[in-house]
Amino acid sequence: MEYVVEMLNIRKEFPGIVANDNITLTLKKGEIHALLGENGAGKSTLMGVLFGMYQPEQGIIKVNGEQVHINNPNVANRLGIGMVHQHFKLVDNFTVTENIILGSEPIKNGVVLDINSAAKRIEELSKYYGLNVDPHAKIEDISVGMQQRVEIMKMLFREADVLIFDEPTAVLTPNEIDELMKIMRNLIKEGKSIIIITHKLKEIKAVADRCTVIRRGKYIGTVNVAETSEASLAEMMVGRHVSFNVDKEESKPGEVVLEIDSLSVKNNRKVLGLKNFSLSVQKGEIVGIAGVEGNGQSELVEAITGLRKAESGKILLNGEDITSLSVRKRIDKGIAHIPEDRQKRGLVLDYTLQSNMVLQLYNKPPFSKHGLLKFSAMKEYAKKILENFDVRSGEGEVSIARTLSGGNQQKAIIGRELELDPDLLVAVQPTRGLDVGSIEYIHKRLIEHRDKGKAVLLISLELDEVLQLSDRIAIINNGELIGVVNASETNENEVGLMMAGVGKERSV
Structure with a gap:
């Protein structure tokens, strides 16, 4: 019996969109199988069908050779299929153990909820798979990477054999990504089989055995990863050649737009997260901030944007x-902000895209008159942004923001902020969760904004993004400025050392 899962000729439709159009995917026992596609290609939908969240209009699913009907996630769990979603499904003020047993609570003597034996079992599993999860910690007190491990533990606790990971590295630091890869290899050693939804080619090359590519809901092909280059995977995914390098001319900085002078800001724990920080950003330049996550970047951004x-x-x-x-006054004076967390800070998820596109402008003409909103003007404005940034949704500008894939939500926010034509654009993780085709486009637009004589402050955890896009790079460690270097005169090693707190002799 070669395949643990076979999805054959799956079709899934939503209003206005065929999300999966005759797609076939097979998973061998003990393999890591990557599912690759652009934002909104239908990857999460296909896995939602396997996990019982959606019912397909056509096609069949076999598990271990038997045809099955997966009507809901509980059926999937019973068949040994588990899923870690892109946005975790955890209760913040519950402990790790309470989250893991939710829905399959162990009973003692027929009545009492037996938390202690569950916690013990979680500890054993955690050691066995090298997850290092504290069963008694509260979710709200642990890092995002640790929360993801709790989600993995949830699947293991329910004895899943097929594990689905939806964009598992989108929210992790580089170090946590390495750890996750290790965990995945351990799981395979123990006889599990894994499907990983992603659009990061580097990661596919690092862990996957085979890769299935889908584009705009259609099946493009399945390849052996070892025999396939990153460039050809990218081409299969996007349908054209993609450049991984950023084309830009030398910058021509003008007068200073943003001047930060000895800024100190407290973090959530009421201690200084940013200490005595000074930096300037001029017209016509992109200044990148490089640093390991949690070293004062959020405090800096929130102080500049007024949060x-x-x-x-x-x-x-x-x-x-x-x-x-x-x-609001800062926005009016010319600051725009692409926030780190698109769902908390970027969009009102239950509003339409049309309303989301005018969040900063709805009180100004042509969008309102005498206190009344003018929907036709809002519609035209939104339509233009969505077209320019190739934001894909089922029903265009009247789609509810929540229904878009994460990458399309991101593109909508970037479009809205650039449309304001701000003097200063604060771009935090602008390409987080975007596929190579979209990243290439966003990078182009950021360079264009710079070339119009505007200032861009770029904060990104992707070091190669900071090195490629920035003209100057400021390195931050533990809330302090370590130094500023010219991007053209530095490299990954030097910046990496500075990020770790090793100072640089010369500063620019």
């Missing part, structure tokens, strides 16, 4: 002190 108050120091925009201005 967090500064303890001391000053923020000047075009020479004017904006340190104590409201968020």
Whole structure:
């Protein structure tokens, strides 16, 4: 019996869109199988069908050679299929153990909920698979990477043999990604089989055995990863040649747009997350901030955009002190913000795209008159942004934001912020969760914005993105500025050392 899962000729439709159009995917026992495709290609939908979240209009599913009907996720669990979703399904104020047993609670003497034996079993599993999860910690107190391990543990606790990971590295630091790869290899050693949904080619090359590519809902092909180059995977995924390098001319910086002077900001734990930080960004340049996550980047961004108050120091925009201005006033003065968390800070998920595209502008003409909204103007404006940024959704500008794939939500936000034509664009993780084709496009647009004589402050955990896009790079460690280097005169090693806190003799 070669295949543990066979999905044959699956078709799944939603209003206005065929998400899966006759797709076939087979999973061998003990393999890591990558499912590759652009944002909105139908990857999550296909796995949603396997996990019982959607019922297909056509096609059959076999598990261990037997045809099955997976009507809901409980049936999937019983068949030994588990899934870690892109946005985790955890209860914040429950402990790790309470989250893991939710829905399959162990009973003692027929009545009492037996938390202790569950916690013990979780500890044993955790050691066995090298997950290092503390069964008694609360979800809200642990890192995103650790939360993901809790989701993996949930599957193992339910004795799943087929594990589906949906974009598992989108929210992890580089170090956590390496750890996750290790965990996946351990799981395979123990006889599990894994499907990983991703659009990161590097990771597919690192862990996957075979890779199935889908594009705009259609099956393109399945290849052996060892025999296939990153470039040809990219071409299968996007349908054209993709350039991995950013084309840009030398920058021509003009006068200073953003001046940060000895800024100190407290973090959520009420201690200084940013200490005495100074930096300037000029017209016509992209300044990148490089650092390991959690070293003061969020405090810096929130102080500049007005979401967090500064303890001391000053923020000047075009020479004017904006340190104590409201968020709206800062937007009006020319700051736009692509936030780190698109769902918390970027969109109102239950509004339409049309409403989301005018969040900063709805109170100004042509979008309102005498306090009444003008929907036709909103519609035209939104339509233009969605077309320009190739935002794919079932029903265009009237789609509810929540129904879009993560990458399309991201493109919508970037389109909205660039459309404001801001003097200063604060771009935080702008390409997080985007496929290579979209990344190439967004990079182009950021360079264009720079070339219009605007200032861009780029904060990204992808070191190669910072090196490729930036003109100057400021390195931050433990809330302090370690140094500023010219991107053209540095490399990954040097910046990596500085990120680890090793200072640099010269500064620019």
